[in-house]
Amino acid sequence: MTALPWCLILEEQAAPPGGETARWFEDLVAGLAPRPLVLVYLGAGGAHGLDVAPAGGGASPRRGAGDRAAETRPPPPHVVEVIRLAAGERGLSTRVSPHGVVRPAVAPGPLGRLFRRDTHQAYRAALERVRPLLEAVARGRGAEETTLGLAAALEVLAGDGPHGLAPRAVFEGHEAAQLFEEISHGARGAGGLEGGPRYGPAELAAAARRALRPLAELLACRLPPAELYLAAGGGQAGLVAAVAARRAGGVPVVLAETTRALERRLLQVHWQHEALAAAQGGAVAGAELELRAVLLLHRMALERADLILAASEHDRALQRLAGAPAERVCVMPPGLLLEQDMPRGTRPDGSRPQVEIVGNLGPVDPLHDTRTFVRCARVLIERLDLVRFVAVGPLEVHPAYLARCVEEATLLGMAPLLRFLGPYRIEDVLPQLDCLVVTGLGGASPPGLPEALALGLPVVAVDTPPCRELLGGDEPAGLLAPPGEEQALAAAVVRILRDAELRRRLGEAARRRVAALPSRQLALARLAARLEELRAAGVAPAARDQAVTGRKAPG
């Protein structure tokens, strides 16, 4: 099969529809036209395993959360194939595309086949190759410890090589249970496992099934050969891209939007465990193991990428903390979603509104701390006349949190004055606002903040490193307040809205601050050129060998 130039992979679990990453991915797809593309969406599966659905054909019974938005319009003409994969925690079910481009590397067979005498030794050998990965999850790894030695485990999980296994074989069966037992008791070797709390085999097995099995099912699917794989997401997307690139002969792998993806995956693990605990009426063990697994897989993906895109210098530092090799991280801002200065606070008919609108952008979830915005709004109602509030961003990320925000807004008597609008395009929302309040606590650049600065929109933000990078300094471009402090945030909003001279000064500084940032269109054009260079150059054989196999090149 002829290789297509590009294969783009989006980890939908880490990129809610209407969120920053999903928007960037959508813009990237449009910006790469007319290059032929294959798009792969990795969604969250149901409890029963993997679904593979072809582009626009056949309804899958289990779709990822982002599927609805993605399927509302047909893909652009230069997208030759759209592949949707959703891996779950238990079992395996497959639906093969009629185009024949996606097939599990190892067809699911009867479990008994695994225990035939002639395959028994191979099975045991394969499990031994997975052992270092499971041990790394069980004991944790040092910040400087590389994951390149886990290449063999990755190969087994992917169903490749002489010891390839079907995903379920790694986590089911007597031998697998014995392996979990050995690892959890530190029975291997004389000294056993060192450091960290010990876990029972059941906890370890459950954490491995939740964290590794969906990945194994995704890795077992053969993606179409391409000359470059770009993954937007965390460990899952990055490793799917790395394995596909190896199968395609060692082509380059690019990672993007990894910081947001890692945070979101870690939060999801917390939420899933809380939901499990609520359902079972008590605490569920193994959350820490699963968090470790997520961090480990993320690091594995970073170490196997040829180019890692960082949105800012602060983002680059975070990538390094997560394990990215310094020389492969490249700061390439995603670009501003505004082409030019747009007049602030104008309605479509051009009239200046009488009511001041204070907005908050980003998914409604604990990481964006929407609840602090609700409380800040309550304080502002007492201090400002004719003010309204909008929270703009995906609502379905954490439905229980949204319900609590609405509950609290009702409790505080905010119902008529505060609206949760759902996702809107940043460039459509920002010109309607009179002040942007940033409450997000994440490590990535807050949604809409650079665009707000470009517009000269007054900004009040929590004092976290990404906000400080954009707003702080000798000539501040906005006001900063301690995170989670609604009183301080509200005081800053009042100050900024009531002081025209302060607004003018901050606005000028803000425009200067982001003057060097390119537009989204230009940023994507630069990225496309960089990717073309990478694709043309390929990957140095030595680097490729080390990245994929974990072996250092001779000499």
Place this chain on the structure above:
Amino acid sequence: MTHAEAASGSLELAETDRIPTPQGGDSIRQRVAALREALASPDPLQRLEVVVALDRLERALLAEVAMARRALEDGPTAGSRAAEAALDHALALRALADAGLLGPICEGHVLEHAIKSFARVVVEAGMPPEPVVRLFVETAERRGRRQLAARLRERLLPGGASARPGGRRAAAGDPRPGPGA
């Protein structure tokens, strides 16, 4: 009706002991304050942990408020069940305020809300227990409503006058100034 008479009726004395009083030590307020300080950590993974812990704490407190509200709204408008529900509501709101999760304005708002809802019950079911009255008096004073606080203290606390101009509305804690104010 004196407080003692009211307490011996629809509400058990033991229940009034459930009113939490602010005190030192490892209070929820201190835990929340410590967590909020940690939100400023430069380490994003640590911030993430704090976000989860803070959310868990706030969720537990808000769940109490929501449950109490539902009990208040679903329960009968008169009788001991309504009074108990109103007390639960006041308790939950007090816990929320004690945790430092509501700023002064928000705190005042929700406690006034509690006063109003409780006032309805007072009209129907009789006098509230003393700790609840004290809670309302403190809130009214903190909010600068001295006249209201004085009226509440006079009429609802032991030793206060039981009949004053303003009628039932004032006695029930209506924050609007009565005709005698």
